[in-house]
Amino acid sequence: MADNTVYRASTTAPVNIAVVKYWGKRDAKLNLPTNSSLSVTLAQSDLRTLTTASCSATYPEGDTLILNGEPSDVSGARTQACFRELRARRAALEAADPSLPKLSTMPLRIVSENNFPTAAGLASSAAGFAALVRAIANLYELPASPSELSLIARQGSGSACRSLFGGYVAWRMGEKADGSDSLAVQVAEASHWPEMRALILVVSAAKKGVSSTSGMQQTVATSGLFKERIATVVPKHMEAMEKAIKERDFATFAEITMRDSNSFHATCADTYPPIFYMNDVSRAAIRAVEQINDAAGRTVAAYTFDAGPNAVIYYLEQDTDIVVGTLYSVLGAGIDGWKQSIVESLKQPAVTLDEAVAGLL
Numbered sequence: 415m416a417d418n419t420v421y422r423a424s425t426t427a428p429v430n431i432a433v434v435k436y437w438g439k440r441d442a443k444l445n446l447p448t449n450s451s452l453s454v455t456l457a458q459s460d461l462r463t464l465t466t467a468s469c470s471a472t473y474p475e476g477d478t479l480i481l482n483g484e485p486s487d488v489s490g491a492r493t494q495a496c497f498r499e500l501r502a503r504r505a506a507l508e509a510a511d512p513s514l515p516k517l518s519t520m521p522l523r524i525v526s527e528n529n530f531p532t533a534a535g536l537a538s539s540a541a542g543f544a545a546l547v548r549a550i551a552n553l554y555e556l557p558a559s560p561s562e563l564s565l566i567a568r569q570g571s572g573s574a575c576r577s578l579f580g581g582y583v584a585w586r587m588g589e590k591a592d593g594s595d596s597l598a599v600q601v602a603e604a605s606h607w608p609e610m611r612a613l614i615l616v617v618s619a620a621k622k623g624v625s626s627t628s629g630m631q632q633t634v635a636t637s638g639l640f641k642e643r644i645a646t647v648v649p650k651h652m653e654a655m656e657k658a659i660k661e662r663d664f665a666t667f668a669e670i671t672m673r674d675s676n677s678f679h680a681t682c683a684d685t686y687p688p689i690f691y692m693n694d695v696s697r698a699a700i701r702a703v704e705q706i707n708d709a710a711g712r713t714v715a716a717y718t719f720d721a722g723p724n725a726v727i728y729y730l731e732q733d734t735d736i737v738v739g740t741l742y743s744v745l746g747a748g749i750d751g752w753k754q755s756i757v758e759s760l761k762q763p764a765v766t767l768d769e770a771v772a773g774l775l
């Protein structure tokens with residue numbers, strides 16, 4: 415008898431923000447990086463992608479994807495790589511146990527929503543591919559660990575491999591040509607350092623000018639500084655960062671976070687032609703963090719910037735008043751409404767700062 419069942423599974427995946435940045439591919443097809451990286455997963459925040467994967471022999475069309483309510487192309491190499499890897503693992507299970515329904519041969523329907531506004535100006539590919547891979551893995555009942563799934567999510571988007579874990583997550587660059595050792599591992603659980611907080615200052619919600627994918631390719635091809643970054647700077651940062659996390663040493667965590675962001679943006683400026691992700695407002699946010707640390711007489715806040723102008727500020731719960739209070743008074747009324755919402759661990763409200771920080775320039 416024909417199997418008319420619709421099989422379905424849902425999951426969510428959180429955003430992660432790197433404190434040691436991934437920037438550069440040594441193999442663009444397998445999405446293998448030129449350096450290891452480390453991030454903090456904003457697991458208890460509202461920044462998540464919710465994805466439902468279903469499959470059925472009755473679906474008339476081939477594989478489909480609806481992203482935030484809009485039909486989206488599934489023919490891209492990255493999405494195809496994820497589908498192919500997941501189907502191959504399901505097919506192996508079906509071959510071993512013929513009583514299993516043949517899900518690997520059925521068309522897939524993926525429906526994915528970000529529960530954060532696109533207007534927050536945040537990259538969503540990390541949470542997006544992590545949720546897509548986990549939803550299909552759940553649908554196929556694959557007995558895969560998060561690290562195994564990270565190998566697949568990495569092929570969707572590099573940073574996505576880190577969103578399969580909570581807490582503090584390293585993406586080990588690996589050495590093998592087939593990428594089988596380029597995966598994410600958890601360095602520490604979120605509960606290891608529950609006082610950690612992150613605040614996102616949305617400088618601009620506009621889509622970034624140069625995508626990460628093409629920006630990093632240009633950097634690899636043209637920047638001399640980049641060679642120094644991957645050979646000596648990042649390995650040193652990775653080691654110091656893992657130690658700082660293990661010892662809950664915020665001053666070191668913060669210094670490495672800021673230095674690594676600065677180093678990454680310096681290689682962007684050293685790219686030819688140069689790439690600028692930060693703008694005057696971003697630099698004003700850096701000055702504000704410096705002022706806060708100077709005034710406190712110790713390092714209580716750290717900034718970091720991805721491939722765009724928005725700042726992420728890390729700080730500890732006990733320093734909320736100094737950090738958020740000072741940002742609040744320095745940056746003004748534009749950030750009203752989020753003060754109470756930072757109570758939860760790593761809850762990071764989005765704030766529009768365009769005009770609020772103008773006075774700091």
Ligand code: DP6
Pocket residue numbers: 431432434435436437445451537539570571572573574626627719720721
């Ligand atoms: C600056 O993961 O978006 O955010 O692998 O090409 O999809 P692709 O790149 P992506 O790059 C993220 C770059 C970054 C740093 C980081 O998250 O580590």
